[in-house]
Amino acid sequence: MPSSSSSERPEPTRSELEILQVLWQYGPNTVRFVNERLNEDKREVQYASTLKLMQIMVEKGLLLRDESQVKHVYSPASExxxxxxxxLDRFVDSLFNGSVSSLMLHLLDNKKTSQSELDAIRELLEKSKKDKK
Structure with missing residues (x-):
């Protein structure tokens, strides 16, 4: 069986990303914990729906499940x-034909950017320029 590359890794759905965000923020945890955070932060989600989605995420390779305890603990399979x-790479490739500059110009054109954000972007550009030399 060939090993899967990052390009073959499944892309999480919006709901799966919400679950991953909880686990990235709080660390490995139970379905109940994740469901409670989703209900606090996002929207009303039934426990059974969260459980089923997390089981699917394990099958897809997005989550790992530790079954060594009575309550299973889930963690993200990837950082x-x-x-x-x-x-982001897939997004830039599909919407901007791989052009990072097109993405940046589009973002800066469509959003009100504060002076501090512009300064931070300038710093990143300068650092990137130095790193490329």
Whole structure:
């Protein structure tokens, strides 16, 4: 069986991303904990729906499940940075034909950007320029 590359990794749905966000923020946890955070932060979600979705996420390889205790503990199968990088790469490729500059110009054109945000972007650009030399 061939090993799956990052390009073959399944892309999480919006609901799956909400679950991943909870686990990235709070660390490995139970379905009940994740469901409670979703109900606090996002929207009303039934426990059974969260359980089923997390089971599907294990099957898809998005979550790992520790069954060594009575209450199963779930954790993300991939680091937050890696997952967000993969999703961002796919987004830039599909919507902006792989052009990061087109994405940045579009963002800056459509959003009100504060002076502090512009300064931070300038810093990142300068750092990136130095790193490329």
């Amino acid at each position: 937050e940075y890696k997952t967000k990088t993969l999703l």
